[in-house]
Amino acid sequence: MIRFNSPFHLCSGLEVIIKSAPKLHSIGIALGVQYGAMNDPITKSGMAKLLQRTVYRADKGLEDAIAENGIERRPFTDYNATVHAFKAPKGKVRESCNLMATVASSYIITNLAMKPEKMRMIEENAQMEDDADYFGFNTLQKIMFGDSRSSMPTGGTNDTLKRISVDDLKKSLLANYTADKMVLSIYGATSFEPALNAAAEAFEYVNPTYSPRKVAKAIPILPVKSISLDRDGITQTKFALGIRTRGLFDNNRVYELPALNCAVRILNERLYDEVRERRGLVYGVQAENVENNGFGFIAMGGGTKREKMEEAHKVILEELQKMRDGEISQADLTRAKRNGMIEEEGYLDDTGATASKIAYERAVISDGAYMLSDATRKLNLTQLRKTTAKYFNPDKVYSVFVKPK
Amino acid sequence: MKFNAPERLDNGIEVTVNSLPNLHYVGVAVGVRYGAIYEDMRINGSAHFLEHMLFEGTKTKGPGEIDRLIRENGFDHNAFTDEEVVLYYMLTPRKNPENAIALLSDMMQNSVLDPKEVEHQRGAVTNELLGRQDEPWTFLRDVSQPIIFEGQAAGRLGAGTPETVSKITREDLMDIYQKNYTPKNISLSVYGAIKPERVMQLSQKHFGDFQRPYREVEIPDSDGPSEAKSIALKKSGISQVKYGLCFGFPGSRKILSSNPKDFASIDLLVDFLDQRIRDSVRGKLGVSDVTDAACRLGYTFSAVYLLGMSNPKKIGAIQSIIESEVDKVRNGEIDQANLARTKEKYLSEKESSLDDVLESAVDSAFWQAVHRKQLYDTYQLARDTSAEDLARVAGVYLDHKKSVSLTLEPEAK
Structure with a gap:
């Protein structure tokens, strides 16, 4: 296990972990959110992933700002969590933290922002269906987990995606992108104090609401098939x-x-x-x-x-x-x-x-x-x-x- | 960045060292200057088959022993073969790069190509090729090469076909090994947490005595299509369409002698087009990230692929956008702000990749083995390339009169 410094907690409750490696050539900044596909209602599977993608469109100019700062984006969503990860050039820790905080608080989601991402996910699902290996694994999950969230792909299906509204995404963001359910980690070409200061300033006001962590119930064992x-x-x-x-x-x-x-x-x-x-x-x-x-x-x-x-x-x-x-x-x-x-x-x-x-x-x-x-x-x-x-x-x-x- | 120029051992092996002592790992890569373009069509795929066989035993290591050593040392490793080069690479913790260098050296010099293992690997290689046929994107990539470079050396598939692989004999493989795995065809690249003196010492120790006669071979250039082509292929079992607008043109061997700056500019041009196409598709069709752009800059041939994927109703619109964006660049319609953004992103990615030990070792070995030199300084390129340069390069190399338009469509049931 890679050992980082002990985490700090900002006033908002956000956990921040920093490891300085000043001789590297880049900085990694990642926001982990305890919100993944297992948290989606089964009729609206794919919501966590759709939100992960839509937040970058909600603030006009956010994508341009990320590109102008030379930041490479690597977000992902799985069953357990969503991670927004940046790989940024040296010297960009403040800018990266500010942009990440914007991602986490993109409350003004519109249909203009959501629609292209929804269409993209529908296209991706169709592309994946053309892959026989993916089809095999998808089918495996269905026979192992039946009609539960565990058998739904993290990207949902065309039907479930179509049911997701802008309001659904807004509510999800407010309920899940809360300081107590997020962790910010910073690693690479930065010193410790500037990184902590940048994180504190950027995330000072990011949604400090507390709500209890949910643990999913175990899925019943189905007959072997x-x-x-x-x-x-x-x-x-x-x-x-x-x-x-x-x-x-x-x-x-x-x-x-x-x-x-x-x-x-x-x-x-x-x-x-x-x-x-x-x-x-x-x-x-x-x-x-x-x-x-x-x-x-x-x-x-x-x-x-x-x-x-x-x-x-x-x-x-x-x-x-x-x-x-x-x-x-x-x-x-x-x-x-x-x-x-x-x-x-x-x-x-x-x-x-x-x-x-x-x-x-x-x-x-x-x-x-x-x-x-x-x-x-x-x-x-x-x-x-x-x-x-x-x-x-x-x-x-x-x-x-x-x-x- | 620019990788360091190599030093040569007395036997001709090129050794490139890029020392970054603060990293945790060492990447070791060996490039062998041999690939499908040099193969007789009867044994198309033999370079790739041989690549598999080099992991199957040497004079001192029986079958399975190399895999055991790789596991014992915790190496992350792989290899690949394309039209011009075979690359073997290992990522090793900084305390034991010698073991990786020693192992690769033994494979290059002393492989025995055990007949029983040849048959086992024939099965593995055949399954690999069948798997490629089943995956729509790799299927398209594999069929595009012979179309873009029809009748030319670059039109041979890097890994052959199941039919050609079935006929390759152990004697064919040993012949290729003895004639082409020679010191003057080999580039060793070491990148990461190791001192240059140590690398040279280890290289001399493990590769210094390697002797095998070098033979001159005719180097076949491939210039790309002489006229535009448009081809629609069908495949059952898919519902989405894949599209590629492809351009083939000469490699660094020809281009550098006439226009040295062009070659480097193509790299930036492809990034620029990638962004333009993505923005345009999102703006006009309201869907994002259904396109991609790639280029392969070789010694004897080069290619640019502008790709799109969608359902049959939308693919025509995506195709039009791709063609239109290429036309715009050819006509000099290049927004300075977009160009600046492309350069910033390009430079950042190059800077960040300095910490990617394995990718950097592989790139360095690839450039040296394929192009015979480290071509250009990417920082210089990004700084010096103007909108006019991009327009000119697009006009010369992305010539629509010599383009290949390929679609892979669902076969009607």
Whole structure:
């Protein structure tokens, strides 16, 4: 875990975290907001993401000002949070903070601002539907989570987007872009005091309302399913496999989350070795541990020739079973932990990515971010094997196969 | 910024060092001056296939051993092949860049191309190509190249096709390896938290004894289309249309000898057009970010791609906007405020990228391997390029009489 200074709280309640690295060439400034797709009403899915995009249009001239200051924007919204991230040139910490505060308080949202972004999201959704891999994963989420928010894409659907009004966005902004639900992180080519002063001045009056943090309810476990769909225009069979886990904020998971992260790292090595290298069955097969507010899963996916799918599937399930049976060594664990730390250190040269990561983690799991880091360090082989024994069950794998028609 | 000029080892290997001691990582990249443009059509895709094989074992490392070493060292790594170059790169924590340099050196010199691994990788490569066919954007990019550069060397696909890959033999691959992975074709670039003296010491230690005869090859230039083309392709399983207005023209080998400044100006021109098109599409159609612009500036060929995506009802309007914005620039209709904004953004991105260790190592190796030199100082470029320069460059290289208009449409059921 990247350790920043202890956070400060402004009078408004906004949390500010700063790490100075004056010899770098840029500054990352990120605002994490505890408002993501899981907070959207299911009939208006996509609202958090639409708001994230519309706020840049609400203030006329904001986009131009961002560009004129040479700032690169990297916002994103997932199920848990929204992050507005800037990567700015050296010497622009004051300007960046002011512009970020404008983003966070863009209360005057109009249809003129919202409409192009809504249309853009509708276009994007249509483009993504043309991608067979995305289609496979979207379908996987539906069979794993049924008719819940967890099965809706973060960008919503055409129907849900069309239902979102300007008033909806305004209310969302006022309710969620509040000082108590936001974290500002600053990292890079700035000294500490100027950065803190810039943050304090810019965010002094940004919506100081308090409202309690919402934790999503856990999604019920649905029966394990395997479905096969035909699709035009593809040459390979795409597969998307999933295993349900628990989500964030489950108090019984002190070591489970770091254990799953390490386990998935080890699983990726084995899938690469066995499915691609030893058998040449795929170009890429990737596993990922997805942890969200109220739900989690391990996702695995890739593509192969139709006639090789059964073999590839069998090998993947065999590797899961081996890990379930405890075929994991101390060397595996040590390597997984070390490579996780190396990967995290690598962020330190990317100011935008680092600021974004800190803001996100603080917004979503607050002090839990530091606990996670400590739990990872202390994770032992027994805990890892206990976790894989619990989750890496081939009989509990949901499967979607998208085959060439 | 401008990357440092390389030093040469006695055997001809170019070593470029850009030392930024305050960073946490070191990027190591090796560029090999060989790609699809040099391939016989029968073995189109062999450069890319060979790229895969270099991770499959050397005289001292059996199959799987290189992957194991990469994991043990915590390297972030990858490789790519295009028409003119193959690039291998690793991101390493600053304490052990020697391991990365040593590993890359062993791969360049001592790969054995085990026959069993050749067959495994044939499967991986074939799946990669099939995956590219299934994804609409990569499909369009792959079919555009032979159209833009029809009958020319740059018209060969960087990774071949499943059909050509199925026929490549181990002997073909070993022949290419022995003839082209030679010191004089190799550029090593090291960027980040390491001192230049240390880099030269490690380079000499691990690459200094590398000897393999160099062979002169004919360098095939590709000048782009001789007339305008408009082609509509169909693909099933999609609902949205992809559009590309593409321009092909010579590479630095020809352009630099006649107009040195032009080459650098094209980079800025593409950024300028990108912004103009986005603003125009948003203003007129009320939708944002459905366009993109890219350029590939090579040694023997170059290309600019102005792209749009939308549903069938809107794509015509986007197409018109793209064409119109190119015409405006050709006619010198360039707003000074927009140009200033483009330059500011361009400079900021270049400045910020100084902290991106891997991207910088790769760029440096790419420029050196492809262009045989570090071409230009981007700060100087942004400062010196005028509206007139952009208009002139657009007039010469984005000639609508030699453009290729490509659409990828949904196939009717």
